[in-house]
Amino acid sequence: MKSLRYIILCAAALAACQNLGAWGSTGHKIVAELALRQLGTGASARISALFPDGLAEEASWADQHRHDEEYAFTDSYHTMAMNHDYAYDPGWRMWRGGDCVTGLHFVDYNLRYRSRLDLTDSVLIFNIRMLVHIVGDMHCLAHGYIMPEENHWDCTFESETTTYHTVVDKIPSRIYKKVTAADAAASLDTYTDSQKQECCSGSFEDWAQECCLRDKVMYEVNPLYTAELAPDTIERLTPAAQEALRVSGYRLGFLLNKYFNN
Amino acid sequence: MRFKTALLPVFLALAFISCGKDNSGAGTGRPASVGLDRNGIVCALAWSQMSDQAKARVSLLYPEGLSSVAATLEDYLAIDKYNAYVPGLRKMNMNGRYFYDPNPTQAHGGDCLRGLRFAHYYLSHLDRFTLPDEELYFYHALLVNMVLDIHNLSLPALAPSGSRWTDSEGNDLMDTVCSEAFGNFSLSGILLSIGNLSADEAAGITAKSFEEWAQENCSASAGLASAPERQVRTAVQKAGYRLAYLFNLYYGGTL
Numbered sequence: 229m230k231s232l233r234y235i236i237l238c239a240a241a242l243a244a245c246q247n248l249g250a251w252g253s254t255g256h257k258i259v260a261e262l263a264l265r266q267l268g269t270g271a272s273a274r275i276s277a278l279f280p281d282g283l284a285e286e287a288s289w290a291d292q293h294r295h296d297e298e299y300a301f302t303d304s305y306h307t308m309a310m311n312h313d314y315a316y317d318p319g320w321r322m323w324r325g326g327d328c329v330t331g332l333h334f335v336d337y338n339l340r341y342r343s344r345l346d347l348t349d350s351v352l353i354f355n356i357r358m359l360v361h362i363v364g365d366m367h368c369l370a371h372g373y374i375m376p377e378e379n380h381w382d383c384t385f386e387s388e389t390t391t392y393h394t395v396v397d398k399i400p401s402r403i404y405k406k407v408t409a410a411d412a413a414a415s416l417d418t419y420t421d422s423q424k425q426e427c428c429s430g431s432f433e434d435w436a437q438e439c440c441l442r443d444k445v446m447y448e449v450n451p452l453y454t455a456e457l458a459p460d461t462i463e464r465l466t467p468a469a470q471e472a473l474r475v476s477g478y479r480l481g482f483l484l485n486k487y488f489n490n
Numbered sequence: 491m492r493f494k495t496a497l498l499p500v501f502l503a504l505a506f507i508s509c510g511k512d513n514s515g516a517g518t519g520r521p522a523s524v525g526l527d528r529n530g531i532v533c534a535l536a537w538s539q540m541s542d543q544a545k546a547r548v549s550l551l552y553p554e555g556l557s558s559v560a561a562t563l564e565d566y567l568a569i570d571k572y573n574a575y576v577p578g579l580r581k582m583n584m585n586g587r588y589f590y591d592p593n594p595t596q597a598h599g600g601d602c603l604r605g606l607r608f609a610h611y612y613l614s615h616l617d618r619f620t621l622p623d624e625e626l627y628f629y630h631a632l633l634v635n636m637v638l639d640i641h642n643l644s645l646p647a648l649a650p651s652g653s654r655w656t657d658s659e660g661n662d663l664m665d666t667v668c669s670e671a672f673g674n675f676s677l678s679g680i681l682l683s684i685g686n687l688s689a690d691e692a693a694g695i696t697a698k699s700f701e702e703w704a705q706e707n708c709s710a711s712a713g714l715a716s717a718p719e720r721q722v723r724t725a726v727q728k729a730g731y732r733l734a735y736l737f738n739l740y741y742g743g744t745l
């Protein structure tokens with residue numbers, strides 16, 4: 229009886245883990261793999277030394293620990309808000325401790341000035357784990373909330389009761405279910421050098437604004453509170469999701485090069 | 491009749507400029523500055539550096555002068571949605587080598603750099619938001635207070651002790667030294683002494699990022715014990731020029 233209870237508990241925990249993560253573990257891994265493809269020799273060596281199991285394996289760490297007491301302050305860094313005109317709007321999440329942009333400013337400062345701050349390797353690793361995840365989450369279509377509504381409303385999709393947020397989060401794992409994250413990243417790595425440079429310019433606030441405009445398609449396909457999602461939701465959101473993964477990977481690579489490629 | 495109509499914009503413009511001059515940024519219009527506090531000095535200096543267009547806008551919003559803006563933040567603290575995070579922004583940390591350090595405050599509502607970025611985001615994107623008056627005035631109040639805070643040499647707390655610079659009676663050392671440094675000058679004397687930077691020198695002050703402002707404040711706070719008046723004068727000067735720069739950015743037609 230005890231072992232049955234244990235199995236049920238394990239199954240429940242596993243199920244919960246499956247729901248963790250904005251892009252799901254697949255999306256975050258693809259972003260990390262795409263970033264790794266952009267790294268210079270110095271940055272690549274430093275990241276490999278800090279993450280011997282691979283950066284992609286760490287990409288969802290921030291989701292798994294966001295409710296730990298020690299890291300609870302990072303819980304608000306996974307999402308951001310926008311107004312009904314799709315303008316990035318930080319005010320809605322300020323009282324909760326900030327948003328993706330707040331989190332990015334924080335880890336960016338720590339990583340740029342790790343020497344003057346005397347960061348230990350474990351703190352450095354924490355900041356990189358957060359960076360990898362926050363950059364991914366910022367670009368996740370479902371993580372820009374039109375406030376005061378969010379996008380967790382109950383709905384039906386493919387005859388199952390779910391939430392719109394969950395459906396959108398799972399897009400990468402549906403598109404790339406038959407390929408590895410590294411192969412998916414290779415297929416997304418199509419920008420020219422000048423395109424990469426352009427997409428990595430601007431401030432974090434500019435990136436957030438661009439993401440909010442990309443998120444708009446989500447609400448064009450299924451307006452707020454749609455009870456039964458359009459059957460072609462995945463197909464219609466796939467181009468935007470792929471572009472979000474691509475841009476996210478380039479930006480993460482750009483930041484890692486900035487910090488470690490010297 | 492046509493003559494009067496044609497001259498109306500000129501009269502209005504003159505009225506705005508005149509209104510601005512009367513304000514002199516200090517809020518009360520008093521000619522001398524004995525007892526003028528740090529906010530009053532910073533705002534007077536900012537006012538002297540603002541464009542006519544920015545002055546006109548600020549005069550319309552704040553007939554009592556720029557220095558009246560900071561105090562209005564108190565009114566917002568009575569409202570839950572502001573009180574939930576504004577007090578958390580009024581701090582700053584540095585490590586033992588006087589480097590700005592966001593880590594100790596991150597889990598406790600952030601610091602004045604976060605607050606400054608927040609207010610600046612809305613005020614520099616007024617085209618994207620239809621802000622109700624309440625929020626527009628709030629962002630002004632937050633901005634002015636954050637500029638004052640990020641140039642307050644007493645504010646950076648040394649981690650992990652959290653100790654700050656205070657005088658023997660426990661008062662904020664920055665304000666005490668500021669009173670001593672400027673107490674015997676008239677407002678025009680203060681402006682002559684710290685408001686006379688060349689265009690290049692002023693651009694050097696305003697070109698830096700908010701993050702650099704925070705770092706400068708932490709570094710300069712180290713000198714509060716050894717050369718307090720010089721450090722305080724420089725910090726007040728930077729605050730004034732930078733506040734003017736921001737208002738010119740938002741309302742001076744340069745954004």
